[in-house]
Amino acid sequence: MIESRNIEITVNGEPRSGRCEPRMTLVDFLRETLSLTGTHIGCEHGVCGACTVLLDGESVRSCLMFAVQADGACLTTVEGLAPPGEMNDLQREFRAHHALQCGFCTPGILITATALLRDNPGPTEDEVRRAISGNICRCTGYQPIVQAILECARNRGTADQGGRA
Numbered sequence: 001m002i003e004s005r006n007i008e009i010t011v012n013g014e015p016r017s018g019r020c021e022p023r024m025t026l027v028d029f030l031r032e033t034l035s036l037t038g039t040h041i042g043c044e045h046g047v048c049g050a051c052t053v054l055l056d057g058e059s060v061r062s063c064l065m066f067a068v069q070a071d072g073a074c075l076t077t078v079e080g081l082a083p084p085g086e087m088n089d090l091q092r093e094f095r096a097h098h099a100l101q102c103g104f105c106t107p108g109i110l111i112t113a114t115a116l117l118r119d120n121p122g123p124t125e126d127e128v129r130r131a132i133s134g135n136i137c138r139c140t141g142y143q144p145i146v147q148a149i150l151e152c153a154r155n156r157g158t159a160d161q162g163g164r165a
Contacts (some may be wrong), residue, residue, distance in 0.1 A: 006074065007019075012079055029067035030053070040104055046063060049136060055073050090113055105139075
């Protein structure tokens, strides 16, 4: 019999803990144990990007990690991008640019874009496209997503019309 163990992580700024078997994935732990259902399960192979979260500031696929690997780490999920009931500037641009349709891929893309804009506050269109290339969206054709990310960067005052600030 596989013994479950308790793990402690900080999720969206709050200390959280829960029991899990060593084989439980991080995405399942977030959804099933912590009831944070914004992180989606898509392909379960790390290809689609729907399960993307920030782990100690790095963008990772939570379907490819065991929850026990995150013990002691700090995570940010889509629920942590803005206070409950509010949207941050990137989320507002996604809405304004109709950068989501079914919404399934949106949490992973928002997390990926958050990391991009943190590391590169004035990305070019090519840099945005490269950054989100690991996130599959079947509905939008990506153009509204790219435009929303670029507009967010411009509104933050760090990018000009040509790309980098």
